[in-house]
Amino acid sequence: MPDAEKDIDTPEARAEAVRALEAEFSELITHFRRVITENAHRVSPGLLPGAYKIFTTIARCERVTVSTLSERMLMDKGQVSRTVRELEELGLIERTADPADGRSSLLELTPLGTERLSAARLPQEGLLLRTLEQWSLTDIGNLTRLLHALASGVTPGSTAAD
Known part of the structure; x- marks a missing residue:
């Protein structure tokens, strides 16, 4: 495809x-x-x-x-x-x-x-840090933001002011 x-x-x-x-x-x-x-x-x-x-x-x-x-x-x-x-x-x-x-x-x-x-x-200490070592800070931030949105039940990018 x-x-x-x-x-x-x-x-x-x-x-x-x-x-x-x-x-x-x-x-x-x-x-x-x-x-x-x-x-x-x-x-x-x-x-x-x-x-x-x-x-x-x-x-x-x-x-x-x-x-x-x-x-x-x-x-x-x-x-x-x-x-x-x-x-x-x-x-x-x-x-x-x-x-x-x-x-x-x-x-x-x-x-x-x-x-x-x-x-x-x-x-396991440091495992996540080592796993994400080659990730950009932007990618880590995006994953964090998306997981928070998923756990909170909100649309990514939306805020309380929207």
């Missing part, structure tokens, strides 16, 4: 382009799942990817309650609580009393948890 015909915006061409995009997202998701699984095992052999996600979310939040964690991750509070207990038993996180609400606890990484997380992430 000549290049000019590829750029004609028909319903069929748009559907084909979206299917190709979905396929690339599927490959990217598979890659991220593999990285998460490998990192989870480096933190603690046998640690499930879901527990790793909870662990890294606690790390990002620094101090968080189980309720906030389950809301943020869109997970059942009971499931989060069970996973938190597992992470506690492994010595990766600890609970402290919430000064704002004596009925709840704040979760945070222990020094061991911080050390294990850093060690688990080490093999």
